[in-house]
Amino acid sequence: MNIKSLLLGSAAALVAVSGAKAADAVVVAEPEPMEYVRVCDVYGTGFFYMPGTETCLKVSGYVRVDIRGGDFFAKASNDSFVDEDNDIHIKDTYNNRARFQLRVDARSETELGTLRSYAAINFNYQANDGATFVENADGRFVRDGIYDNDDGLGIEHAYIELGGFRIGKTDSYFSTFTDYSSGVLNDGIVPYGPFATLQIAYTYTGANGFSAGIALEQGDEDEGFDGAGITEDYAPYVVGGVSLTQGWGKIGVVAGWDTWQEQVAVKGRLDVNITETASVFVMGAWDSGGDREESPTDNGSNWYAPWQGDWAIWGGTAIKFNEKATFNAEVGYDDWENFSVAANIAYELVPGFTITPEVVYADNFDLDDSDAWGVNVRFQRNF
Template sequence: MSIKSYFLAVVASFAGAGAAAAADLPEMKSQAVEYVKVCSQFGPGFFYLPGSNTCLQIAGTMRALYGFNSIPGGSYSTTPGFVPGRGGGRRDVDSTAFQGRFQLDFDARTQTDYGVLRSYFSIDANFGHPGPQTRPFGSYSGSNYVVEKAYVEFGGLTAGYAESRFAFYDNYYADTIFAPYAGSGQDGTTGVLAYTAQFGNSGWSATLSLEDPAHARQGILNDNPVGVADVAYGGNRYPDIIGDIAYSSGKFDKIQIMAAAHQLWLVGGNPNSSDRSKWGYAVGAGASWEIPVLAGGYFAIEGAYSSGASIYTGAAMNLNATAGSPPNYDGFSVDGRVENAKAVSVEGELAINFTPNLRGMIFGSYAHFDAPTAVEVDGVGSGFDAYVVGANMKWTVVEGFDVIPEVSYQATHAKVAGFNEIGGEGLYNNSKADTGAVMGGVEFRRSF
């Protein structure tokens, strides 16, 4: 027998012995490995982090936006002392703009003996063409990244960078794509330390919140004679104090009343003046109702009034309005004496589901801002009325993909001609007290 034949015989004998031994063993079935374990207690999309009892949800929204605005006619130039202008005429302001935006959300929750422990983080990645754009999207120059929210919740405690507890309309509704609007939601995201008490299963709750006062500042306008120092905000002394009482009985049926206190801690002016520390305030209410005869239809409305705390009425939104408006402030220094600025706003929307995949919405807002008479006479500031009306249509092509066209009209009437901002670019109409513009576009939205 050759060496090769001997080697093959040995291999064959070992193979036969192995097969016989295997035949004597019990049959073993492979078990499925569960790489991701679904967590259903907090709703769809959550899964357990391996080796823990913490559930995580990762969600995202991609938006591609194409917008336009009609810049009103007239003669434009920059006005020293206000928002820096870009110079030139209306040829220097964009009428069309493109933007991409991606929002990524992380929501981690753990059930404990003392309630749910939650951490939430949201980040926006934005892209716009280099150079200032029109206000349909805000002024993006190339790419930027913005922290949208970052907070911790435990029981009724909320701490971190979260939505102001004064807000109602913006928290639940405000489904406009391009159009700005007045309202409490313009206070937006801020530093928050809040506690919310739930009154059993009644649907009623009450919140007390301490919030970042620097975020709520809208500035001080000065109209002082020679020899009187200008007045400005000093350092923070007290946080803004927010309180609300709310009721909710479902997805759409909600009511809320809210109040805010904001300190104007001032430097400059007359050092002997008693109004170098003043308090401003705001009060508001919001409500929404489901429309039973329209599946998914609802009507929502909110109103607010402020004295020395303009941001809580959303009057500050007019600095972002394509239609334009004068600047607004929390207070005015007239002859070294500070007066609180007054503002009021009302906003709302009506939504109707025509089909399960097609929803229409109409919306509108109104803001009124008061300036002291002395300031208006001197022509360095102005009270104004601002209006926004519009409509959009959301077509859900397939689950997770929406196409949303929108159009709106915005108009501002100022008491003093010459200080209407145009296009949010720091350009002022020096010949008119009234401005108006049409703005709109389309958004393509992919959510997961």
Template sequence: MNIRMVLLASAAAFAASTPVLAADAIVAAEPEPVEYVRVCDAYGTGYFYIPGTETCLKIEGYIRFQVNVGDRVGNSLTRANDSDWDAVTRGQVQFTAKSDTEYGPLTGVIVMQFNADNATDQDAILDSAYLDIAGFRAGLFYSWWDDGLSGETDDIGSIVTLHNSIRYQYESGDFYAGLSVDELEDGFYKTGEGPNNVGVAFGVGGKAGAFSYQVTGGWDFDNEDGAVRAMGTVDIGPGTLGLAAVYSSGPNSYYSAAEWAVAAEYAIKATDKLKITPGVQYYGDIYEAGDDFSDDDAWKVGLTVDYQIVDNFYAKASVQYYDPDNGDDKTSGYFRLQRSF
């Protein structure tokens, strides 16, 4: 036997006597589960489930650029400084959360608003924050007195319509009726009164075919006066006719512009994108100074034009003329661009 045969035989014997060791298996780590955002269609478009919960969330808002000109007329703000024109920008975002409960949907709303008159004069405010369930609402929200006709001429609301309030509103189809208790800390004050005020308001409204209506009232306990307002709209011809009337027993936080007023407008749907709204209002016994209304009257006329440039982007222009019996007449207006999302 030669050397080569001896080496081969030795190697074979060694291999046979050595245990076979299997190589360690390569095991890939399993990816962690990822929960993608799911659409929630139970409450309308735009809602999605917050991952890991059964709560639906909707995020919406708008960006607005506006140039105001002229004077301040009634309760409407048309300029923010001493110049005869003023450009302002606003960004607003709203978060709405909804979830099902045994009492119906539980709703929470937060609205943040950011305003800029210029680079250094800016503010961020809580525009609304409230919870709502089974018709009950509590928090910071706008009252029924914030509603108005669709144009910009009517001046039939409160000076301040955003209150900390508790409200119950019953709704059935095209009808609603409700009652609220409002903290009126930043409303109208008579001599000797201060920011320790409360009011009670009611709202009733609905639709019947082409006709819609609303009746709103409020009693201001500190000022011991109240106001009531009725509004209605009806589709006639190429547009919508709107009429409103308001009466106040004395200056109060719900209405203080005049003892009584009537307003009318006609919103003309000129095209699918263009709406033209002329309006007029007459004030009887306007408020000027002191604790009561004066014997002077006033009237106001205006025109508002809305144009939808593309989906969710529109332009608005408005001009108003106000003429009191004893006082200087005023002309005001604005031009606005707004993108909603």
């Protein structure tokens, strides 16, 4: 009996020791502390700290669909064909575009001020004028516009800022310092300045609403007229401006010097806040490019003056009806009697999704029938 009890006790002890050793062999790793994304509210909504850094990042953009119809858009896109009698006809069809824009904005504070890098990239699917030449009944080759849709990729902005300095690709200082013309979709039918360019700029912003700036620009050959648009001999284009912003509105003036053509363009703008929900603006511009009556082919040689003639004027308004609907309008007129009107109502159907129907009218502009109408409906989802 004693022997049996001894054997059972020994076996139980061995089992207990074996179990203890087996338990000791299992090692459970300690969970690593999780680093949550922190909100960065220094630069506004949407920014967050990149993990492990003091850099604030914002990723945003929009998806947009434009549906456009009418003779204005057909003529503006050269969507035409030539018949057997060599007469040009405008196609009665619609013109469309779908765009995805991606924006990336990274900022951090340094001893020299805010360091910022910004990029906006457009992915487009839109109608293009695939112009070609066809042989008519007389054996002559004449132009035939073909309506087609193509994919495209473009960099709208890509620049670096430190303090008040900026370097990179963006829109011309001549167009942005006095602000884009208005909130209509087809702004600048009478053009008010150039856009895409490489730029080195400095802007001083005072505490009392005063701002001043200067920029050196390369220009862009695609936006040039009569062979102008790009610098040569290493001499950059020069732009400078001053402005004052107060509670009643804003006033500003900007001047651009085309070093290739040795011409200057000057533009001034006045914005007035009528009420908290309504504002108006008037803008005028002048070009030193010579006497148009004596030399009409000289029109547009100044890169900073794409309007026709020596001068141009614009006006417009923005009226916020309620939290969802805003009315925008713009009128343009230049020295060569080109006249344009665009008006829309931007309606935010739900937060982040806006539908904007717009009506456009243009007169002169070397159009076949002197004037043209068009309708543009935009669907845009911002994020």
